Amino acid sequence: MAQHRELNKLKQTNFPWMYEVSKCAPQEALRDLDRAFKNFFAGLKAGEGVHDSFRLTGSIRVEDKAVQLPRLGVLRLKEEPGIGGRILSATVSREADRWFVSLTCEVEIPEPEQVSGEVIGIDVGLNHFVSISDGTKIEAPKPLGKYLKRLKRLSKKHSRMQKGSNNRKKSALGLARLHRRIRNSRRDFMHKLTTVLAKTKSGIVIEDLNVRGMLQNDRLSRHIADVGWGEFRRQLAYKTVWYGSTLIVAPRFYPSSKTCSSCGYVMDSMPLSIREWDCPCCGAHHDRDVNAAVNLKKYAISVA
Secondary structure (H helix, E strand, O other): OHHHHHHHHHHHHOOHHHHHOOOHHHHHHHHHHHHHHHHHHHHHHOOOOOOOEEEEOOOOEEEOOEEEEOOOEEEEOOOOOOOOOEEEEEEEEEEOOEEEEEEEEEOOOOOOOOOOOOEEEEEEOOOOOEEEOOOOEEOOOOHHHHHHHHHHHHHHHHHOOOOOOHHHHHHHHHHHHHHHHHHHHHHHHHHHHHHHHHHHOOEEEEEOOOHHHHOOOOOOHHHHHHHOHHHHHHHHHHHHHHHOOEEEEEOOOOOOOOEOOOOOOEOOOOOOOOOEEEOOOOOOEEEHHHHHHHHHHHHHHHHO
């Protein structure tokens, strides 16, 4: 707001041409700037640090296992890019001691055929990553929990080393490699699961979870961040479009967990500690997560 007031003062003397356009344009630009700064400092607070990458445009060519980039010349690749279409840009990034190049291309993609599989409801959780309405439960690799002790040990060792020393640089590299291993383990699991679901199920129903709000819970935040619910939804959103299936998102306060999937009775409350329960109306016995997934599937039918 302070910058907005300052800009209004400058309009009369420095920028009279701004009166010719909508006042919304500069207001929205300042809002975007404000949001960018907030996201940046939130990332620093979360330990995301600096994104070691840059983007290039211009003359970019791909040859077998090599890519030619402006000013950098021909660079050998570890694998064939396997791309088609017109190359628009290249983003070069570094993870620990490895460099990657990501190419943005313009290609014609045909409309996908509609998937003929069943509609399923999916309930995400911490005990099991997903519980599906057909009774299937899938565990998450939880790579952060697996490597947490080692990560703490390396971080503590790194913090004690003299700044600027070669040993500290070696320690930073080892720490970055471990972070990369954790990230890659989570990515591999997530991509394989979302691809299979999007290719084999005609409709996928999930809840609109307030993941950012849940991360405020000090006791559960690390576990929630480790499984990656937000990334799961993001990948399903674009992969269902790619492969011809449909993603349906139930409202945030839809009572999937505390509703009996047999008779529709809704419990007054359902604490997280309750994993199984019996319906007081019809007596049906429920697994909390599978019951929620079945209700989500029924939601898709009700809104169809």
